[in-house]
Amino acid sequence: MFELTELQRDALVEIFNMGVGSAAKAMSSIVNEEVTMSVPTITFEKRSAAAAFLGNDESRKICGVSQQYKGAFNTDAILMFPEEQSLEIVRLMVGESVSTEELTEMEQEAMSEIGNIILNACVGILANIFKQELHGSLPSYHVGSSSDILAVDDNSSDDVVMLLHIDFALEKHKIHGHVAFLLDMSAMHDLRDQIDHYLAGFA
Numbered sequence: 001m002f003e004l005t006e007l008q009r010d011a012l013v014e015i016f017n018m019g020v021g022s023a024a025k026a027m028s029s030i031v032n033e034e035v036t037m038s039v040p041t042i043t044f045e046k047r048s049a050a051a052a053f054l055g056n057d058e059s060r061k062i063c064g065v066s067q068q069y070k071g072a073f074n075t076d077a078i079l080m081f082p083e084e085q086s087l088e089i090v091r092l093m094v095g096e097s098v099s100t101e102e103l104t105e106m107e108q109e110a111m112s113e114i115g116n117i118i119l120n121a122c123v124g125i126l127a128n129i130f131k132q133e134l135h136g137s138l139p140s141y142h143v144g145s146s147s148d149i150l151a152v153d154d155n156s157s158d159d160v161v162m163l164l165h166i167d168f169a170l171e172k173h174k175i176h177g178h179v180a181f182l183l184d185m186s187a188m189h190d191l192r193d194q195i196d197h198y199l200a201g202f203a
Contacts, residue, residue: 002044002160002188008195009042015198016040019125020166023118030114031092031170038167040179047152050161050180054080054146063107064142064149065115069123072132073190076182077123078150079115083143085175086111092170112139122164122179130194150180160188 004012020037027035045053054062063086066078081089090103090110098106116139127134142149150161164179183191 002185004044004192004195007199008192011195011199013040013042015125015129016042016122016164018129019122022125023121024168026117026121027114027168030117031089033092033170033172036169038165038169041165043163043165045161045163047150047156047159047161047182048147050163051146051150051152053163054150054178060145061143062146062149063111064144065112065119065139066142066149067116067119067123067139068137069134071134072127072130072194073134073183073187075187077119077136078180078182079118080146080149080178080180081111081175088173089114089175092173108141112141115139115141118177119179126194129198132194150182159184162188162191 017039020040024035024037061083062080063083064078064080066076069075069077087103087107090107091098093110093114094103094106119139120136123134123136126132146152160183162181162183164181166177166179168175168177
């Protein structure tokens with residue numbers, strides 16, 4: 001299993017924490033409610049184990065927004081919420097007067113917008129800190145089980161996923177979100193090299 005040293009992990013958490021702070025401010029302006037996000041925790045899991053952690057239950061649907069990034073390292077980044085919480089977020093964005101039917105129609109566009117904001121905040125801070133370019137695709141929206149969202153199959157179940165655990169706390173709502181970075185082993189080593197280069201600047 002891929003691992004980071006304690007120093008490398010602390011540096012990565014510190015970097016992502018800056019991105020999370022930026023995302024919280026952006027989300028606050030969208031939902032018109034103060035948004036705080038917890039300090040992220042980072043784990044490296046096999047893709048199948050990550051799906052199990054997120055609740056790999058066919059009856060429990062997860063809303064996922066994914067974007068592909070290429071540059072300093074290549075990764076698919078995915079923002080995930082339980083589906084029922086995604087509708088709650090959309091209602092906060094558009095107001096109480098919108099019917100459930102209209103809300104469902106708006107869900108894909110609204111969640112794609114939120115995913116774009118949060119993922120770009122997380123990845124953008126990496127690009128800035130590492131002084132490298134990371135170019136992202138347009139967001140893609142998915143609803144399914146955690147295995148569907150993480151594309152777990154017989155060929156990928158042992159692939160390593162970097163899971164970023166974040167709690168989104170709105171003033172009146174407790175919403176749990178996760179960001180997953182799907183990196184192959186080459187990308188993992190590229191990321192570790194970038195962290196070492198960043199830490200060398202403090203030596």
